[in-house]
Amino acid sequence: xxxxxxxxxxxxxxxxxxxxxxxxxxxxxxxxxxxxxxxxxxxxxxxxxxxxxxxxxxxxxxxxxxxxxxxxxxxxxxxxxxxxxxxxxxxxxxxxxxxxxxxxxxxxxxxxxxxxxxxxxxxxxxxxxxxxxxxxxxxxxxxxxxxxxxxxxxxxxxxxxxxxxxxxxxxxxxxxxxxxxxxxxxxxxxxxxxxxxxxxxxxxxxxxxxxxxxxxxxxxxxxxxxxxxxxxxxxxxxxxxxxxxxxxxxxxxxxxxxxxxxxxxxxxxxxxxxxxxxxxxxxxxxxxxxxxxxxxxxxxxxxxxxxxxxxxxxxxxxxxxxxxxxxxxxxxxxxxxxxxxxxxxxxxxxxxxxxxxxxxxxxxxxxxxxxxxxx
Amino acid sequence: xxxxxxxxxxxxxxxxxxxxxxxxxxxxxxxxxxxxxxxxxxxxxxxxxxxxxxxxxxxxxxxxxxxxxxxxxxxxxxxxxxxxxxxxxxxxxxxxxxxxxxxxxxxxxxxxxxxxxxxxxxxxxxxxxxxxxxxxxxxxxxxxxxxxxxxxxxxxxxxxxxxxxxxxxxxxxxxxxxxxxxxxxxxxxxxxxxxxxxxxxxxxxxxxxxxxxxxxxxxxxxxxxxxxxxxxxxxxxxxxxxxxxxxxxxxxxxxxxxxxxxxxxxxxxxxxxxxxxxxxxxxxxxxxxxxxxxxxxxxxxxxxxxxxxxxxxxxxxxxxxxxxxxxxxxxxxxxxxxxxxxxxxxxxxxxxxxxxxxxxxxxxxxxxxxxxxxxxxxxxxxxxxxxxxxxxxxxxxxxxxxxxxxxxxxxxxxxxxxxxxxxxxx
Numbered sequence: 001x002x003x004x005x006x007x008x009x010x011x012x013x014x015x016x017x018x019x020x021x022x023x024x025x026x027x028x029x030x031x032x033x034x035x036x037x038x039x040x041x042x043x044x045x046x047x048x049x050x051x052x053x054x055x056x057x058x059x060x061x062x063x064x065x066x067x068x069x070x071x072x073x074x075x076x077x078x079x080x081x082x083x084x085x086x087x088x089x090x091x092x093x094x095x096x097x098x099x100x101x102x103x104x105x106x107x108x109x110x111x112x113x114x115x116x117x118x119x120x121x122x123x124x125x126x127x128x129x130x131x132x133x134x135x136x137x138x139x140x141x142x143x144x145x146x147x148x149x150x151x152x153x154x155x156x157x158x159x160x161x162x163x164x165x166x167x168x169x170x171x172x173x174x175x176x177x178x179x180x181x182x183x184x185x186x187x188x189x190x191x192x193x194x195x196x197x198x199x200x201x202x203x204x205x206x207x208x209x210x211x212x213x214x215x216x217x218x219x220x221x222x223x224x225x226x227x228x229x230x231x232x233x234x235x236x237x238x239x240x241x242x243x244x245x246x247x248x249x250x251x252x253x254x255x256x257x258x259x260x261x262x263x264x265x266x267x268x269x270x271x272x273x274x275x276x277x278x279x280x281x282x283x284x285x286x287x288x289x290x291x292x293x294x295x296x297x298x299x300x301x302x303x304x305x306x307x308x309x310x311x312x313x314x315x316x317x318x319x320x321x322x323x324x325x326x327x328x329x330x331x332x333x334x335x336x337x338x339x340x341x342x343x344x345x346x347x348x349x350x351x352x353x354x355x356x357x358x359x360x361x362x363x364x365x366x367x368x369x370x371x372x373x374x375x
Numbered sequence: 376x377x378x379x380x381x382x383x384x385x386x387x388x389x390x391x392x393x394x395x396x397x398x399x400x401x402x403x404x405x406x407x408x409x410x411x412x413x414x415x416x417x418x419x420x421x422x423x424x425x426x427x428x429x430x431x432x433x434x435x436x437x438x439x440x441x442x443x444x445x446x447x448x449x450x451x452x453x454x455x456x457x458x459x460x461x462x463x464x465x466x467x468x469x470x471x472x473x474x475x476x477x478x479x480x481x482x483x484x485x486x487x488x489x490x491x492x493x494x495x496x497x498x499x500x501x502x503x504x505x506x507x508x509x510x511x512x513x514x515x516x517x518x519x520x521x522x523x524x525x526x527x528x529x530x531x532x533x534x535x536x537x538x539x540x541x542x543x544x545x546x547x548x549x550x551x552x553x554x555x556x557x558x559x560x561x562x563x564x565x566x567x568x569x570x571x572x573x574x575x576x577x578x579x580x581x582x583x584x585x586x587x588x589x590x591x592x593x594x595x596x597x598x599x600x601x602x603x604x605x606x607x608x609x610x611x612x613x614x615x616x617x618x619x620x621x622x623x624x625x626x627x628x629x630x631x632x633x634x635x636x637x638x639x640x641x642x643x644x645x646x647x648x649x650x651x652x653x654x655x656x657x658x659x660x661x662x663x664x665x666x667x668x669x670x671x672x673x674x675x676x677x678x679x680x681x682x683x684x685x686x687x688x689x690x691x692x693x694x695x696x697x698x699x700x701x702x703x704x705x706x707x708x709x710x711x712x713x714x715x716x717x718x719x720x721x722x723x724x725x726x727x728x729x730x731x732x733x734x735x736x737x738x739x740x741x742x743x744x745x746x747x748x749x750x751x752x753x754x755x756x757x758x759x760x761x762x763x764x765x766x767x768x769x770x771x772x773x774x775x776x777x778x779x780x781x782x783x784x785x786x787x788x789x790x791x792x793x794x795x796x797x798x799x800x801x
Contacts, residue, residue, distance in 0.1 A: 002689070002692075003689065003692045003693045003695070003696040004696040004700060004702075253776055253778075256778075257777075257778065257779075264782070265779055268778070268779040268780070268781060268782070269781075270765075270769070272778075273768060273769060273772035273773070273776075274765070274768045276771075276772050276776050276778060277769075278768070280706055280710065280771060280776065281710050281713060281714055281717070281771075284690055284706060284707050284710055285683070285686035285687060285710075285714065286686070288686050288689035288690040288707070289682070289685070289686045289689065291689075292689050310681075310686075313678070313682055314682050314686055362678035362682070363674060363675070365681075365682070366677065366678050369659075369681075370668070
């Protein structure tokens with residue numbers, strides 16, 4: 001399971017890849033990334049419903065199909081490959097948070113609309129400091145009214161439903177954390193789309209002024225659900241990243257095979273071949289770590305905090321290094337706007353930083369393994 | 376051909392029952408090592424996947440595990456398996472004449488003969504087909520002159536697998552011949568080659584009019600490279616990281632003592648190999664002992680190493696899973712050797728950070744009785760031995776990524792006209 005995909009999973013991947021190749025060519029990516037919304041509501045709704053994407057992970061009891069992170073990882077990998085512009089990761093993270101924090105009634109009430117694609121959603125936890133730790137959350141909730149500012153919120157300016165993490169006044173760290181849901185058009189909520197380096201990934205800043213929110217789960221006891229949600233989020237992201245890295249690697253390889261200089265294909269130069277071999281090593285190792293972490297989530301592995309951080313750190317290094325090599329292998333054309341390489345280069349950069357960079361996750365992994373040894 | 380050959384195909388159960396019955400009837404720890412192994416040769420249970428006429432039982436290789444389990448269950452000693460002798464056996468079985476099979480196979484299995492591989496030369500390392508050791512026909516004998524290097528166990532070996540050039544007018548790969556060379560003759564001199572880590576696991580072998588009898592030629596002139604490929608294929612198969620180190624039983628008794636002595640001799644050249652791979656297993660323990668685990672810079676480097684090592688292990692297991700499910704080999708199966716070099720280098724770096732000033736020391740003055748010092752000066756071998764990192768990258772880019780080969784400048788003319796290294800006369 002952690003080392004191979006079943007025939008059904010491979011078939012699912014093939015179907016998905018063909019659909020995404022048809023629906024998300026780079027021409028379409030460029031069109032959508034230039035829009036404020038960043039995606040095509042009707043087009044996404046159709047694709048999502050045809051393939052059952054946002055419902056994949058959501059259990060059948062809440063209107064979904066009840067698959068695991070292994071299958072979700074395949075979807076994310078293929079989306080990273082095609083750079084699909086759609087609120088999939090954001091809606092998935094909201095669904096994960098509701099599954100981890102919500103009560104039975106809340107899951108029944110909230111998840112079916114996410115599963116069938118009638119609503120998009122997002123998870124707002126980071127603030128202006130960019131921290132991914134519970135300690136970085138300053139937003140307060142008093143009598144279910146939220147005050148404060150969330151930032152770096154994926155698709156935050158378009159989401160129909162926003163899952164927010166806030167804390168009781170006077171608490172610190174993971175104590176006193178609670179999850180809430182807020183409608184995208186709630187009174188007192190100001191949403192501002194941020195200008196992003198990676199235009200395929202839209203981020204927003206959300207300012208809450210005494211916004212009426214619906215509590216999700218037990219008030220003040222959201223710490224463990226937050227930690228779990230974050231682990232799952234970074235495993236999702238790592239799987240998306242390896243898909244993009246592989247696509248960059250393949251495109252660069254195809255280009256050097258075609259490009260002639262000095263009367264020969266530049267793919268026949270050893271310096272190019274060495275680089276291509278090293279790129280394969282980077283990408284394959286990152287794939288192994290991302291697949292392993294996704295399968296480990298499904299199996300409830302106790303080593304999860306370390307495995308999730310390991311996968312993210314490995315994907316971050318591999319994706320960015322692959323992107324740097326890919327631009328280099330394209331030469332001058334690779335630095336132009338019209339060439340597609342920069343689309344993935346920027347996605348590599350934004351993914352490297354989103355939800356914590358490689359240094360941060362290496363440290364988290366060491367802390368997780370240090371605690372294990374002390375036990 | 377006997378009647379039993381036409382009965383039903385062997386199954387795991389039938390093989391297990393048969394070998395168990397044979398062992399129960401025949402195994403006795405009071406045998407001498409060679410005496411017992413001769414019985415194994417006669418019965419075919421020492422190498423069950425070999426042909427019946429040559430000490431085997433013609434069983435599919437998948438049953439070897441079952442046979443090994445039964446040997447382990449009763450505590451029986453097997454045939455000699457460690458060292459270059461297995462490569463010699465594979466090569467002789469594939470390409471040798473009946474005379475070679477008769478003369479050598481049994482003594483390989485009994486462990487009476489040891490072997491070495493005479494391929495690499497000072498002037499041809501990665502470019503092994505560029506060998507310039509000469510084989511000249513004088514009368515009906517072959518006369519060998521030249522030098523080989525990196526020859527493990529040459530100082531003990533009775534026989535050598537020799538690749539030498541017999542036709543200088545042919546192109547590079549077509550002028551080679553493959554011989555079985557008697558190592559115990561005046562024309563063969565063996566000198567240990569001391570490595571940068573102080574060990575001398577390898578030898579240099581010098582030939583001065585060494586003689587090969589005509590019947591000890593394994594193929595026609597021109598086919599030597601093809602035969603060498605067989606030997607190399609078996610060598611790489613053994614280097615896929617899945618092999619288990621030869622270990623001897625600790626039981627008392629004459630046959631076990633003899634086996635222990637044999638394994639100690641055969642494995643002696645390999646005793647620093649774990650250090651060559653970087654000893655990732657020691658890193659966390661050492662970082663805690665030295666307190667360097669609390670240094671944020673060292674923690675980052677340790678984390679990089681552990682992430683690389685774990686991902687490498689999982690990549691190898693993906694390759695193995697695909698193989699077991701009969702899927703076509705994906706790219707993940709070709710990366711192991713190169714990744715192992717990357718891991719070893721990072722491990723040496725991390726051991727240095729952790730060890731600090733003590734990394735200046737060696738032997739008993741250095742940590743863990745010299746193990747750490749040995750890592751630091753052994754790791755450079757990892758990216759050279761068994762195919763350099765550069766060769767691995769060529770293999771990956773050409774065979775996996777289908778990138779074009781560099782234009783060849785040495786395969787389109789007689790080898791005598793190819794520019795090559797000048798080896799200083801001795």
